Amino acid sequence: MKMTEEDFYKEKIFNKSSINQIKVQFPELVNWVKIWYKSDRFKEIQKIKTFLTKKLKQMSNSGAEIKFDNQKLYHLFKWWDSTPKVCYYCSIPENILEDLHNQPNHINKRYPQRGKSLEIDRKHADLPYSDIHNLVLACYWCNNAKTDTFTEKEFKQLGKVIKRIWEKRLNKQV
Numbered sequence: 001m002k003m004t005e006e007d008f009y010k011e012k013i014f015n016k017s018s019i020n021q022i023k024v025q026f027p028e029l030v031n032w033v034k035i036w037y038k039s040d041r042f043k044e045i046q047k048i049k050t051f052l053t054k055k056l057k058q059m060s061n062s063g064a065e066i067k068f069d070n071q072k073l074y075h076l077f078k079w080w081d082s083t084p085k086v087c088y089y090c091s092i093p094e095n096i097l098e099d100l101h102n103q104p105n106h107i108n109k110r111y112p113q114r115g116k117s118l119e120i121d122r123k124h125a126d127l128p129y130s131d132i133h134n135l136v137l138a139c140y141w142c143n144n145a146k147t148d149t150f151t152e153k154e155f156k157q158l159g160k161v162i163k164r165i166w167e168k169r170l171n172k173q174v
């Protein structure tokens with residue numbers, strides 16, 4: 001059995017194997033394990049995991065049915081890591097959400113609990129969150145407006161209109 005750097009992160013961070021366990025299992029990789037354990041990528045993945053866990057908890061607290069074991073959490077991480085951080089519907093990038101909030105007439109009473117970062121939305125509301133292919137990133141406003149009422153396709157059309165409104169407010173293309 002082999003272990004790549006990627007496998008190491010999965011083992012240590014998501015499957016919670018101890019460093020000693022890993023070293024015993026892969027004695028030829030002891031030096032690599034030391035390097036990977038101290039890498040920036042390790043810290044970054046841990047940060048993302050904490051962030052996602054917090055997000056899932058928030059979603060669960062607001063009534064969503066969330067069942068994520070370590071394996072599913074890892075898949076969620078892989079999805080998150082490879083998904084562009086823009087709203088699937090209105091295209092607003094996560095890094096300019098803050099600019100929206102700084103507009104003089106912008107009101108979001110739920111900020112910063114919601115609106116500060118992109119949210120996890122299900123394209124088809126009848127499929128579970130654990131179905132990773134069903135997930136998209138959406139801004140708070142699109143997610144909040146879409147609810148379970150609009151289909152993904154319908155809301156894509158509304159997203160185009162919302163995008164134009166953001167552009168008008170921010171006076172730039174998003």
Ligand SMILES: [Zn+2]
Pocket residue numbers: 087088089090091092138139140141142143159162
């Ligand atoms: Zn949006």
